[in-house]
Amino acid sequence: MRWSGDVGIITGRYVSQDDSTVIQLWARARNGESILMRIHGIEPWVEITPLGRWDPSKSVEIDSLLEKEEIIRIEGPETKLTDLGEKPVWRIFVSQPFVVPRLRQDLGMKWTVLSGDIPFVNRFFLDGDLAMHVSIDGEIGVGDEPVDSIVDLTMDDVQHCEPFPVPFTVFSFDLETSIAHDTILCGAAVIEDMGSGERTRHTFTGPEDVILRELTDLVRACDADIITGYNIDNFDLPRITDRANLIAGRNKSARMSLMGWGRVALKESEGKRNRDSLYPKRGTARAWNLAGRCVMDTWWQARQVLRPQRETLKFVSRLLFPDDEDMQKMDVDASKMDEEWATRPDVVLEYCLRDAELPLDIMKKIQAFRRKEAVAAVAKVSLDTSANGSTSQLIDSLVIRHADRVGIAVPLTGSADRKEGQITGGYVHDVEAGLHPWIAILDFKSMYPSIMIGKNICFTTRIDPGSTEQPDEEEEIHESPTGAKFRNQSVRKGMVPHLLEGLMAQRDEHKAGLKNAKDDALKSFHDQMQYAVKILMNSFYGVFASGFYRFTHRDLGSSITAWARHNIKTIINKLDQEGHKVVYSDTDSIFVKTPVEGVKDPKEAMIEFGHSTAERFSEDSAELEFEKGLSVFFSHGAKKRYVGQVVWPSEEMLVRGYETQRTDSFQFLTDGMKEMFRHVLSDDSETAVQLAIEMIAEAKAGKVPIRKLIMSKSCKGKFDKTRNVWDFSKDYANPDSMVQVRAARKLIEKGLPFTPGMKIGFIVTNARNRPMEIEPWLEEDPVSDYDGQYYADRLATALGRLTEAFDWTGKELLSGNRQTSLFSF
Template identity: 40%
Template sequence: EPEILEDFNKLVQREDPDIITGYNIDGYDMPLLEERMKFNKVRFSIGRDYISPRRIMDQYWRLHGRVIDDTWWEVRKVLHPKHETLNYVSNMLLNEGKEDVNRLDIENEWKNRRDDVIKYCIKDARLALLIYRKIRILDRNLYLSTVSMLPLDDVTNGGTSTYVDSLLIRRADRENIGVPMSSSKFSNDTYAGGYVHTMDPGLYDMIVVLDFKSMYPSMIIKYNICFTTLSPEGTIVAPNGARFLDPGVKKGIIPDLLEQLMKNRDEVKKQMKEDKSNHDYLDGLQAAIKVLMNTFYGVLGTSFYRFTNREISSAITAYARNTITSIIADLDKSGNKVIYGDTDSIFIESGKKTLDEAIEYGNRLSSDISRKENLVLEFEKIMDPLFSHGAKKRYAGKIVYPPSSAGEILVRGYETRRTDSFDLQSEALSTVFDLILSRDVEGAKQYAEDLVKEVATGKIDTSKLVISRSVKNFSTYKNAGSMANVNAAKKLIDAGETFIPGMKVSWIVTDAGKTPQAVEPFIDGRKFTHTPDYVYYSKRLQETLNRVLESLDKEIAVFKNPQSKITDAFEEKPKKRDIEDFFK
């Protein structure tokens, strides 16, 4: 073993890679290599300066001269797949799976099928590299590195506040402004977020969608919002009472940075149209600038950032709410029917009979409002028709403009976009939306009714009933024993499978009537030998589809009391989410 480990060190030094990746190397390969190196008294010398990798705050590995970037973690962040196994993800992205070797009996496999095991290991490494390239992780991180002026390692492994720090601290230093230490105090203080204008349930025709260009950055620029301009002597008074100095007195660092970033993005987008040969690179660059711009508001509203100030973040959202509500009120007064608004978008029923008339109407509104508000309100799309059952942030529409997106079905807020839904649930909702948006409401009802009956009799592919959910360390749950995802994870461990806190676990409900709910883990690529609780799934399916159908008076009633025992058993209590959740 010492010789193998020494040869591994030599291999890395000889090949001299910039990036070291693999699938779950962060939680398995690197810790195991470190442990075996120590045991065999071999120096783990794979850095460019022959220094060993270091584990930083139990979150990532740092290695001098190279970046360690786990493909598994990147897949989780970028794709949010239903299953996170290498076999599932490689089949999904590459149409290629792992070799057929039983890793739970690897010693006998090595004894009897040595060449196959070698092929298995090599292919695992190759698949991880192909996935890493396929989802263009390195490209994305290089773009962010360029616009944030950070080393690649910091972008790969750092948080979003690191991007903002890089720009703000440089600027503050040049202007002789003191920079506070990072905050370690967490606060539960909350403030009002974005405005949501509720939509009545129903089908709507020729809906024009107007979208604010970079809503929160625009508010920061327009009202000179910054920690350097927050002052009792300020003449710009926010709706929450915060006061900011006029730009003529003092231009804020953050508004100035954002203004420059916005100009840079516009310039890059202009170059995209002119320089077709570099279109992909420029597109990635403008997307990275957009990410960075939107990060400023996010970190200002968290409780642990060095420049955090809830008075400032509250002022930003208050200005945004006032702006959008004022625009909606003006539109209503002038006879335009606003049916929905969501933080930075406004949906207006145009009342037009033809697409050309609706396009002209959208362009005119966009131009008039942008000029009046001194902001950019873009004419984004037209949907015809648009459906909602009346809940906040839930709608589905068929895009008819712009031409590049015409024919697409846009769904927001429903289970078609949630990875903790079972596939049949998502597929059924998509089909119901397709029928409704084709104005075949009766067909949607009939389809839903037939499908619920079919599932109740067990005439369905079992793999379409899989539910997936991330599982934290068991000790973090108060009632771990009652939670389906935790019990599924425990059964995986008992079966000899790998479990790492934070990973996604998949299962099928076999008896929803038991307490706790009986579940069996589902492993992609392996035959499921248990019998699903088909009645549970059909009832849950009926409840899901009825949330859509009942608003059109087309509710189905295969089961008279579908909600009796179908509560999902993988969350302790419904958790109210706020901005903190996106930065932890």
């Protein structure tokens, strides 16, 4: 029997069988079936080349390597390009992927090892030039993994497939636990079929082992592709593992039934793996991992997409669903969970179910799964790598597959010299404090990618004096302001420029697709895709400028930024010489004043000036665009902090850097500051000052609603398992001098969960004492008093920066009158 169709790959792993290796890929088909793909016939290998520069007169003795048991055969040599020029490269086929780390060390003494740290599963995507979505046609096989169909395949049976929205099954869950005993009191789960949009709801009560067993049964029975929940990475999943381990003790079959969430058979051997196991595991990795399913924490996704001022489930839900009444009712006091559970278990269970369902609503609203799917399609990786992998893994996926195709050797991560010290970054122009009318904002289109393309910047094009490869005299090389040199693209096109050009073209296609799309689904698809391409393009610079990436050299990053500084400073100087005032500039943008003297319509003049100036200074690989036109621009004189009234291409207020943009500020300040901006921009300093004075007085008198005074900061920390306490000393030089640590400690004291990295809300109750006294903000048990003087001072400082442009200092705002007016004549 055969199975054929289109599938979306969720995650994979390899298994060793006697004398071969099989790649297992779990996928969800377009028709809704779950599929386990078993890929046969891919052989594990590494490559080697002699150490140092290649000397063709030397002979190489390689056959003795065959004496090693784990080496099956050797192919080559093939000539490949390395950082030291072209060298002979042999491919060493090995018995199993897991022998590679040892072999890498052994061979590393006498050889330079290449392609020796690529996870074996990646070979499927790299060798087949495949991405998350594939079409397969293979024989249905037999196996005990809990999926609808198992299909045996070779690479010939797999084809690229145009991306389609995969109908994932998502499992979202939540637990309520006892503060006194750490036990699980109850649980809830909601399962969504993304194909039909249908949901089923489930609750779990009874003895702890029953809850765990039923949860496990449900994960397996519903055949979940994605596991989510709010803060499951740091709370629910660790709790499940801890409790299941405790209950099961040495009883392995009990452990399987309590936490065998992996998409594999309930077999003892399946629990032994460090990764992709029957059991959820974290190890040293950043995300949880288990066989066949993708774990995505809704907290982490919401934080990345929304950057909310606070990060509790309640806050994020209110932010996204302000009209939902369910959010307001049913308040269970989490700090008194044992009592709540004893007195009104039904309410707690209902609350638990709601908290299991909300993550699905949040993920849907922020389109988290489709975003990750688009990134997976563009970067050509699995859903799991897209969702939980690092940026360098995405770049690796594109770069290595290209390198393999054009004969470029793939060095190990960490093989290059570590970049010492920092490279110099972008140029930031001083801002002149005050109001500036009719400012045109020009900016470079995709500045760093354009420079990489234009100057052919790549690991493979850098001219190293130590390499055997040197350009001819006639070759027009690129020399960066730092002195680093790169080959001409007509002689050798770099991998990075090649890939970036491809991505730029791909983005244009999706933008065109977006424009022509007939229905919303198609529109959304092209929008997700073009956005994913943009993200990926902008990731190149960072990865290649990093100190540890495999294709890195310190000259790459520093040359890119040096050219960028050179380009922008040249234009600023020219504008200056022409008498055009540049009021501000940051990295790739220039804020220039429009000449409006004697002009009838200054807005029209600005639009014309913006377009023509951008065009005048545009070059092939440094394209300048007229991005926005401001009727007025204001800054108090600090870089990266400004506000402007945009009048072209649309009407809006543009704010950067100021407290209104910051999640560690408080609402009373941000609301008021926004209003002040409107007065400042309309040159109504009197009203602005008036407003500031009123706000400060209100705070001082304690008349501001306390909810508007909540500040929040993220707090790090590690749990010390041996001492069973939270340890902040690894992250902070002096933990107790940090306000967020003091707030966290108070939460922990109350038995409330603390999540390292999560923001903690707090109210300042007494700032006269050092360090200042604070209380964490608890929705169920709100603080009632605050230090009015402290908030008045904060307001005066922040708002005073704005009013100082009109000669009102923060101190004067605080006192409500201006003493220096005597001297201001």
